Amino acid sequence: MKLTGSYTVPGPRERAYALLQDPAVLAQCMPGCEGLDRIGENEYAMRMKMTLASISGRFEGKVRISDANPPESFRLMVEGSGKIGFVKGDGLLTLSPAHGGTSVRFEGDVQVGGTIANVGQRLVETTARMLIKRFFDKLAAAASVLRATESAAD
Amino acid sequence: MATTVSKPDLLVGKSIRRREDPRLLTGTAIYLDDIKMPGMHHACIVRSPHGAARIKSINTKPALDRPGVAAVFTGADIASLGAVPCAASLPGLRVPHHHLLAQDRVYYQGHPVAVVVATDRYLAADAADAVEVEYEPLPAVTDPEKAIAAGAPAVHPEWADNIAFTFHQEGGDTAQAFRDAEVIVKQRITSQRLIPVALETRGVVADWRPGEKSLTLFSSTQIPHLMRSLVAGILGMPENLLRVITPEVGGGFGSKLNVYAEEALMAFIAKRINKPVKWVESRRENFQATIHGRGHVDYFELAAKRDGTMLGLKLKLIADLGAYHQLLTPAIPTLSVLMMPGLYRFKNVTADIVGVFTNCVPTDAYRGAGRPEATHGIERMVDMLARELNMDPVELRLKNFVGNDEFPFPTATGLSYDSGNYAAPLKQALAQAGYPELRTEQAQARKEGRLMGIGIATYGEICALGPSAALPAGGWESATVKIEPSGKVTVMTGASPHGQGEETTFAQMAADALGVGIDDVLVVHGDTAVVQYGIGTFGSRGTAVGGAALFYALEELKAKVRKFGAMMLDTDSVTLSGGACVDEKTGKSISFAEVAAAAYHAKKLPPNTEPGLVSTHFWEPPNFTFPFGAHLVVTEVDRETGNIEIKRYIAVDDCGKIINPLLVAGQVHGGVAQGLGQALWEQAVYDDTGQLLTGELTDYAIPKAHFMPWIESSHTCTPSPVNPMGVKGVGEAGTIGCSPAVVNSVVDALAPLGVRHIDMPLTPEKIWKMIAQGGQA
Numbered sequence: 001m002k003l004t005g006s007y008t009v010p011g012p013r014e015r016a017y018a019l020l021q022d023p024a025v026l027a028q029c030m031p032g033c034e035g036l037d038r039i040g041e042n043e044y045a046m047r048m049k050m051t052l053a054s055i056s057g058r059f060e061g062k063v064r065i066s067d068a069n070p071p072e073s074f075r076l077m078v079e080g081s082g083k084i085g086f087v088k089g090d091g092l093l094t095l096s097p098a099h100g101g102t103s104v105r106f107e108g109d110v111q112v113g114g115t116i117a118n119v120g121q122r123l124v125e126t127t128a129r130m131l132i133k134r135f136f137d138k139l140a141a142a143a144s145v146l147r148a149t150e151s152a153a154d
Numbered sequence: 155m156a157t158t159v160s161k162p163d164l165l166v167g168k169s170i171r172r173r174e175d176p177r178l179l180t181g182t183a184i185y186l187d188d189i190k191m192p193g194m195h196h197a198c199i200v201r202s203p204h205g206a207a208r209i210k211s212i213n214t215k216p217a218l219d220r221p222g223v224a225a226v227f228t229g230a231d232i233a234s235l236g237a238v239p240c241a242a243s244l245p246g247l248r249v250p251h252h253h254l255l256a257q258d259r260v261y262y263q264g265h266p267v268a269v270v271v272a273t274d275r276y277l278a279a280d281a282a283d284a285v286e287v288e289y290e291p292l293p294a295v296t297d298p299e300k301a302i303a304a305g306a307p308a309v310h311p312e313w314a315d316n317i318a319f320t321f322h323q324e325g326g327d328t329a330q331a332f333r334d335a336e337v338i339v340k341q342r343i344t345s346q347r348l349i350p351v352a353l354e355t356r357g358v359v360a361d362w363r364p365g366e367k368s369l370t371l372f373s374s375t376q377i378p379h380l381m382r383s384l385v386a387g388i389l390g391m392p393e394n395l396l397r398v399i400t401p402e403v404g405g406g407f408g409s410k411l412n413v414y415a416e417e418a419l420m421a422f423i424a425k426r427i428n429k430p431v432k433w434v435e436s437r438r439e440n441f442q443a444t445i446h447g448r449g450h451v452d453y454f455e456l457a458a459k460r461d462g463t464m465l466g467l468k469l470k471l472i473a474d475l476g477a478y479h480q481l482l483t484p485a486i487p488t489l490s491v492l493m494m495p496g497l498y499r500f501k502n503v504t505a506d507i508v509g510v511f512t513n514c515v516p517t518d519a520y521r522g523a524g525r526p527e528a529t530h531g532i533e534r535m536v537d538m539l540a541r542e543l544n545m546d547p548v549e550l551r552l553k554n555f556v557g558n559d560e561f562p563f564p565t566a567t568g569l570s571y572d573s574g575n576y577a578a579p580l581k582q583a584l585a586q587a588g589y590p591e592l593r594t595e596q597a598q599a600r601k602e603g604r605l606m607g608i609g610i611a612t613y614g615e616i617c618a619l620g621p622s623a624a625l626p627a628g629g630w631e632s633a634t635v636k637i638e639p640s641g642k643v644t645v646m647t648g649a650s651p652h653g654q655g656e657e658t659t660f661a662q663m664a665a666d667a668l669g670v671g672i673d674d675v676l677v678v679h680g681d682t683a684v685v686q687y688g689i690g691t692f693g694s695r696g697t698a699v700g701g702a703a704l705f706y707a708l709e710e711l712k713a714k715v716r717k718f719g720a721m722m723l724d725t726d727s728v729t730l731s732g733g734a735c736v737d738e739k740t741g742k743s744i745s746f747a748e749v750a751a752a753a754y755h756a757k758k759l760p761p762n763t764e765p766g767l768v769s770t771h772f773w774e775p776p777n778f779t780f781p782f783g784a785h786l787v788v789t790e791v792d793r794e795t796g797n798i799e800i801k802r803y804i805a806v807d808d809c810g811k812i813i814n815p816l817l818v819a820g821q822v823h824g825g826v827a828q829g830l831g832q833a834l835w836e837q838a839v840y841d842d843t844g845q846l847l848t849g850e851l852t853d854y855a856i857p858k859a860h861f862m863p864w865i866e867s868s869h870t871c872t873p874s875p876v877n878p879m880g881v882k883g884v885g886e887a888g889t890i891g892c893s894p895a896v897v898n899s900v901v902d903a904l905a906p907l908g909v910r911h912i913d914m915p916l917t918p919e920k921i922w923k924m925i926a927q928g929g930q931a
Binding site for chain 2: 083085086111112113114115117118119121122
């Protein structure tokens with residue numbers, strides 16, 4: 001399943017890029033994330049809870065960042081599995097200056113399997129879009145908070 | 155000694171209500187999941203979430219540590235046991251070793267990997283979740299045409315081309331027929347993968363008795379005796395120490411005409427843990443791990459003269475077999491080849507089957523099993539030819555039917571059609587529909603811009619499977635009739651009815667033959683310790699083969715009862731009627747019960763006669779039977795939504811003599827419902843990685859009661875000469891006649907848009923897109 005879209009995050013590109021690499025921020029913004037621990041260079045162990053249609057369950061997996069080209073782009077790979085199935089995603093995030101902040105464009109491929117595919121296939125795409133939107137909404141909020149803090153510090 | 159008893163009406167031919175129904179309708183029938191035993195444990199199966207993967211490791215410890223867990227078994231535990239059996243054989247067939255549990259790889263989603271056994275079903279399910287299996291996903295292929303294309307991933311690494319077998323059959327001179335042709339019609343036609351969805355999923359209870367060293371296996375199956383032989387073989391145990399009991403079965407449709415890994419697994423586990431163990435399939439497991447049906451891509455070419463004379467037919471059949479062969483998997487497409495000439499006279503046929511491995515659950519027999527695919531193909535092709543020739547599809551069919559004087563008719567595929575009057579049901583359907591008026595109405599509708607269609611399909615079937623030479627494990631059936639000392643009658647049939655109603659129809663036959671009341675007859679089936687060996691119920695054989703065995707068993711026993719009656723009445727001509735033996739000359743009679751008692755007390759015996767009243771008959775059919783019929787469907791397609799409304803559904807089926815019209819109607823209704831399911835709604839969909847996307851009833855649209863049209867069902871009657879009752883079988887007729895009639899009707903409705911063919915299912919989305927794109931798919 002191909003997923004593409006773009007969202008705007010307040011603040012300059014460098015800051016948006018830094019936020020997207022910060023495990024604490026990512027853990028806070030990823031819907032259902034129950035933990036994100038660094039296990040290596042640009043690699044994190046992730047625990048998250050996911051609900052899709054009538055099923056929900058915990059996933060454990062890995063998040064890996066590669067092809068880092070700050071502050072323009074990086075590649076994000078997510079892999080997780082749990083009792084209700086597995087998810088594998090691979091996406092390229094491209095950051096560009098935009099009016100009032102930074103535009104983050106993503107282009108990715110997501111594969112789901114197990115019960116979530118058997119039962120929720122028709123809802124996978126809309127759910128994925130919803131989760132991504134929530135992520136960016138939270139990221140935008142985090143960026144705003146950061147900017148407000150910085151302004152106050154000025 | 156009573157005097158004359160009035161002769162009751164015969165029961166055969168009457169609509170007797172099913173004697174099975176009260177217990178089914180009041181919830182007092184015993185299904186597999188109703189079985190409870192002291193100390194019974196419950197099994198839950200860990201299945202592969204991947205379509206193809208290497209198993210890197212399995213850690214069962216977290217499951218074993220959970221409460222109530224008695225044992226966990228993996229592939230290593232069963233590696234030395236036999237394989238899940240495939241009874242079909244074809245020259246050069248590649249048969250992958252089908253272990254009861256996956257070894258180092260999984261080949262389809264739902265492939266059993268481990269079994270967790272616990273004291274309670276829920277504890278077992280939770281513990282199954284705790285089993286840690288590490289997989290390395292591998293490339294998968296789920297589309298049979300992609301699977302045989304160059305560079306496709308190999309389902310089984312040892313066979314890179316994914317071809318399980320090829321099969322060639324020809325009759326006549328097809329090359330010459332195509333040289334002589336003035337018109338050739340070609341079309342790719344698919345019969346999509348279907349999920350059988352029996353109301354009751356599969357289930358097994360295994361009960362090991364250490365003192366007797368015997369094992370009782372309860373299974374929701376269509377074939378208890380074959381299961382006993384095959385499971386005994388897998389486990390390496392003596393067949394006579396294994397008893398298979400079939401409780402009430404909530405639907406099979408072919409999906410329980412099989413021996414699955416779970417039956418042998420539960421038997422193995424019960425013995426290992428020394429406790430009874432139960433496994434009941436969940437609906438999701440049923441979708442992933444019980445056989446699917448159909449799965450054809452068929453390339454047809456039909457050769458004809460401009461006057462409509464059909465000359466020959468070519469078929470390239472690509473059969474999606476799935477990852478393994480179940481009991482009859484590779485044999486099913488060969489039935490399509492046998493059936494491909496339909497009811498038509500032409501004698502030149504060439505067929506090539508490519509049986510293809512895919513990373514999907516195996517396909518096997520599903521209501522019709524190979525014959526719906528063939529019938530759908532030929533009946534679509536005939537309609538396309540009619541369009542090409544600008545002929546009425548009715549006229550084209552009538553012109554090419556095998557004639558009434560040509561029976562027994564040898565077909566190009568090597569069959570001998572037993573009897574037929576193929577024009578009769580078609581003409582009856584046309585008369586009932588008011589065909590000329592319907593065409594006038596259609597012309598008017600078209601003027602108004604409405605999309606009205608009239609679809610006709612005629613079909614033939616290969617039923618009463620079948621002569622033993624044509625079946626892997628014998629094609630006969632057996633019956634035992636016992637008259638108890640009290641005069642009550644017990645019939646034991648080797649056919650294992652599971653919804654077909656033989657407890658009623660066989661009781662009708664026995665009551666008529668012995669002149670007793672139907673309430674004095676009990677029909678017993680589905681227990682290998684009670685019933686003599688049998689083959690089972692499938693392929694519309696229950697009555698046409700099992701009933702014939704009963705007919706002869708009754709004849710034999712009747713002769714013996716007569717001997718005792720004649721001795722007691724001191725006469726030489728006795729009839730059995732009204733619960734008595736009657737002296738035809740004097741009208742004197744003696745009750746059936748008194749005769750029965752005399753046969754067992756045996757104070758005095760007729761000459762050369764043994765005590766007791768029991769007879770057993772194993773009947774070998776000399777041929778298949780070939781039922782036929784015509785279905786006519788009137789549809790209207792909504793231009794705005796693509797929705798198809800079935801305005802009329804007329805089914806005229808000729809299944810020979812009818813024993814119980816009510817039950818025949820039930821079979822037609824059920825068959826048509828499943829045919830409509832294929833034509834309009836159902837499709838099993840796997841993605842390219844082997845994920846079953848239609849994994850539940852929310853995503854797999856079986857017909858609901860309110861989807862059903864009114865079915866105008868009637869019959870013509872052409873008795874079969876194959877069996878003494880003249881019956882042909884009707885279990886699959888509705889399914890076979892339905893899908894081509896519906897699709898022909900919808901294509902006819904969309905003809906003004908230039909539509910020539912549509913593949914099933916005809917979902918509103920598909921139809922709407924066609925209308926929106928001006929008839930293009």
